[in-house]
Amino acid sequence: MRPQLEPWVHRETGWPPDDAAHSETMLSLSNGHLGIRGTLDEGAPAALPGTYLAGFFETRPIPYAERGAGDPEIDQVLVNVTDGTRIALFVEGEPLDLRTGTLLEHERVLDLRAGMLVRTLRWRSPGGHEIAVRSRRLVSLARPEIAGIAYEAEAIGRPLRLTVASDLAVRALARRATDDPREGAVLPADTLVARCSEHERRRALLAHQTRRSGHVVAAGMDHELIAGDGFAETIEADGSLARWTLTGTAEARRPIRLAKLLAYHGAPDAEPGTLLATVRRSLDVGRALGFERLAAMQHAALDDVWAHADIELEGDAEVQHALRYALFQLHQNAACAEGHAIPAKGLTGPGYSGHTFWDTEMFVLPALSYCAPDHAENALRWRASTLPKAKAKARRLGLRGAAFAWRTIGGEECSGYLPAGTAAFHVNAAIAHAAARHAAVSGDERFEREVAAPLLVEIARMWASLGYHDDRRGGRFSIDGVTGPDEYSTLVDNNLYTNLMAQANLRAAAALVDRLGSEALGVEPGEVVAWRRAADAMTIPYDPELNIHLQDEDFTRHAPFDFAAVAPEQCPLLLHVPYFELYRRQVIKQPDLVLAMTVRGDAFTDEQKRRNFAYYEALTVRDSSLAAGTQAVMAAEVGDVQLAYDYLAEAILLDHHDTARNTADGLHLAALAGGWAAVINGLAGLREDADRLSFAPRLPDGIPRLAFPLTYRGRRLRVEITPSDAPYAIESGDAIEVTHWGDVLQVRPGQPAAARIAPAKPAPTLRQPPGRAPERRRPTSLS
Template sequence: MANPFVLKLQDLKNQSAANVATIFSQGNGSFGVQATDPLVASAGTIINGFYEQAPITYGETAYGYAKNHQTIIALPSLRQLQLEDQAGRPAVSLGAQSVALDMATGILTAVYGVSFAAAEPAALTLTVRSLIGEADADLSAYLLDYQVKSLTYQGALTLTKPGLALAATAAAAVDPDDPRVVDRGSKLTSATLASTAQTLTQTITTQTSQLTAQVQMAGIGTDLRRVVQLSPGAQFELTYLAQLDFAPHRDLQPATAATVTALRQRTATYWHDFWAAGEVKISGDEQLDRGLHFNLYQLCQSANRTGAYSIAAKGVSGPGYEGHFFWDTEMYMLPFFTYTQPKIARALLKFRYQQLPQARQRARELGVSAGALFPWRSINGQEASAFFPAGTAQYHLDADIAYAVGLYYETTLDDPFMAKYGLPILWETARFWQNFGAWGERDGQRCFMFHDVTGPDEYTALVDNNYYTNRMAKHNLELFLKYYPQFQACAQLPVTAADLAALQEIAAGIYLGFDPQRQLTPQDDTFLNKPLWPLASTPAANFPLLLHYHPLTIYRYQVNKQPDMLLTNLLFPGEKSPAQQARDYAYYEKVTTHDSSLSRSVFAVLAAQLGYDDAAYQYFLDSALLDLTDLQGNTKDGLHMANLGGSWLSVIYGFAGVSLQDGLLHVNNHLPQKWSGLTFRLKIAGRQLQVQLTKDKTTVELLSGAALEVVIAGQPTTLEAQAE
């Protein structure tokens, strides 16, 4: 039986160096290191929030446009090692012979062939074992063990462990026609703070954003430059500890054998605890079992635990999408953390709270007199989207964040969080909707509507009454009204009785469209009246559409980049009849291209809930293995973090039918025919639960905590507390 915690080079469909570097990247949410070849000078270190800024140049500008690009910096790889033979010739890498990631311990092992001339066979092998610190005390640490073994080499060998040599770093290849990957260039300066035979401490500073990172490289019982004598069959090992700190000039922990041992122990403990809380086991499908383990492992590595930053679209695995944070975090990634790692979920939501001052200012720039509007894409809290139709106009982000706040609270019952952070977010976003929308008439009824908005489907922009936006705004208002009475004394918000009455009226009056003739839920006021995009006759090479057609061409048609209205069926289970859900699913599936990596997981959830076993399985297969198979063709730019979270949603919300309704956990068994079982754990209101599904049985076990009522296949069941 295959070990689901071990991923090897041969498990990848695309074994190019760039793809391998991304797949086997290591991170802890604060920084990440790609699995680059240590003998090739290259970029490969990503620090979350370490970005450069540059003015956005518009051919035609207007009031309120985003002013500055924010682009994550890809720093030189911390894995680099320089080797020279006794004649002074630099080592030539023959590439990776093997790569293996142990996700149970976080240890990555890679073996490279080494020659000193391109035409010669390997004279040495270089084995690199690395781990990144995961415990709170180790978020600046990256540990490297190098083993050099002679195959045929005889003589002196010089090894140098460099610092971050900026001038020697090769830039990654960038496609100028792909807006998802941008290299704007950056002017960095480096300074040496301290240097000894065993330690080098540097600072790296950006020119415009004026951010500084501190890097210390230290040999553990060895020098940064060392000469050794080798003969065939001989080998030796070196250990180095790199420490990255976003607070420069602070004294870093001494790098000693004892600190390294403690780092290894804490990291092993961290991964043990992580899997104990969040592992999902699929029985009867080894490939998908390992794929899901990989997704959850990388999702955890992407999550910032400090509250200072969020999860970028590519996490810390690569520079794609310029390192920006989007709605993906709250809607696709946060549910996993909320249900299994609530401490991390809390930190990610606290980050949004800290961005409220910039969000209030942005709302004013958009002509909204009260409330806050979070930036569509950003690192520092200011809007960085230069294309407002598919950026700023996605106002639904406000409601997405509010939804995440509600899910977190309902899952954890974290009163201090709601009083201090959650309720202020709900208040500011609710006020935004109140002042952004307008009353009007539809079908003889007075309704509250939202005009010129863009929903999650970026192939349809600037429309009236996008169903997803309206439904989420309604939920946003309802959440605030629900929790304000409970937490008003602690939160001390300037809310009046008139405010509450106005919000109640708006929440009840928000327009939610329905087409009685077609018996469909329209995506917006005009979507169903547009001509269908000729998907069948569109050349396969012309997908994704966004790279081959002008936006205005795409906007004229019924075509989805990803599910839009259908997403509400996932987020509000049971709100529509199964028959209505089935009609909507069938219609929108035909017009969806899946050009976004966010698409397939939603279809997997809905297909599973509707009983479409084959479709659910195929959508999940594509989602769970998207990066391992390089399905989108751009994994080299970074992992698709939202899809990683979406694959968990596919299993938990889809195949296990998990939802929270009226404060009760519901579980409904939709296990695929191809699987023999599914096991996972959840944390609900301080309780630890384990859920096991087989083809004919659903078992929910209370592992710790007080008694809890749950609903299994529609039947209320009380889980009794375990005897002490």
């Protein structure tokens, strides 16, 4: 089932039982603190129901065949907590169940402006009784701990005896482990242990604690009966189940209406009774506001989001729809995440065990820095709060400074796989890059001093101790035994991406010390000298025979990979080809050197970018959801705007089309952000150029207009691009200078500046591995 294309809603009609898990993901609601998958109100059938709290995890030992010194011992797994979404309906004693009776009408709509999941259905029971149901569900952006459901049921044709059973429950879920490393770990069914419960009138509360980590979650539900006079009510709560029941006869065309409020609080090693009291107060706040007021606050919050983030791309209705969906999900999975990480899947599913990786800083935060700067700052403040754990990890590895976790929830390293875990030091480069970039884009000196400076300094110390000046290379600074973004090339010497990002970090840290003072940052003068010396002497692998940069020192010495021997259904290769084979061949999982060219473009000439891209494009199989967005950016830069458009569509539609066949486990937030980058950094050509934004826009055929706002140093700049020109205007704030195809424009409030689009240059010949070319994109209309 593919949703209908509409600009501001994600609409699904009918009910696809074989696609239920994918649908639950796509209709997820979150606010970054609390996430609820898009399950049916009645709770069954459900493929992968889930309610998640940011930072709420269980621990488990990391299994090793042979554990080495310094290997992490404990994994962290996001816990599916108490479910409060179930509102079961019984019609003349028969349960509403889409698997029985006759489904006359069914539609669910994720409203991107209202921030609400709206459901309508008409159903005839096996006994011939017809009912209509409408529900509205939200996870509040204004009150992070609160969610709500407005529910109504109407008897059709004649009076019917109805029973509504509204639950708050911890349910044992049957989920089996697989061999796919992208899926989350499966926790025991008894992970949450009941601690205490209470109930009164229409309210019930439950508290549970994880067995190993000691995290406590308290959840509560309360109800307002808006229309249903004469119905009998009961309430009960015990252990892991609380239920409020409403029973009576509903007259035809006189629906019963109720509002259900939910509140959640979680904390490590908390006293359950104390958390229950906190939940009680949150429910009091929710009742005082009421569902309709919460809905109005939700709409107002999203009005502000769209004023700062909306992308208008005319000519392709499907991509336009997907861009707005992406922006909505990026916002709602980060909005209230203060004090916690933004996981790779957000709070939309159990994929990757709820871990955060480098892709948050490298792909998600750049979009947030321009669209929702507070969210980006909160994510980086969380990273900075884990500095003590990163320093401890560095010490275990014999390094100075800070070495951040490759994958984590709470800050501790959770990766038990050295080649694509501990050795992937580029996670530190992504963190330093995001911190420096956010400081530059926001112009926030306090953030720079409190967050960016400590991060850049400690990571610079790590690079200085990880690498060394190699006399065999004329004193060049080398970083050996690391894994770059391409996880099909591991434990390599002088990965170009890692080296260039380390170089930028070392220079940025040194500049910060110059500006803020060595004493204020606790840096010895000799350290700054060493950082600059290392940066200036950084090894930049280059092959003069092929006339290209090397992904790592030995990459082009490896044998070619036999792409013709791999069938299309054998992708991703990691599930079908032994790592032994992948690691010793020229095959690339995701852009590595190409990513370096997008974020360190200053280190390459235009001609080098064209040659490098042509070489590595032919080896990249895009077995990662992170790939297409980066390739779109580089394709646009070298002049192949059609290929950039193809990759834009692949990135932004990845979850809609379930291209990776694992959207059931949660959204790919970095792929959604990659779609943003494909538009803003690709088609619009945005780069940060010293103290000025630089644009090099060009649109593909069939796209007549692209428009978007950017927040930059307290200003809101609006950019509009057509095939012939690009006007720039100040929507709020002071005047600004921008660069358009190398020309400096002055943009003042009330005085837009416009410039012509530069003529296109011939693009290099680009090819992909056999069977891995992206689908050629053509504009689509709403019809």
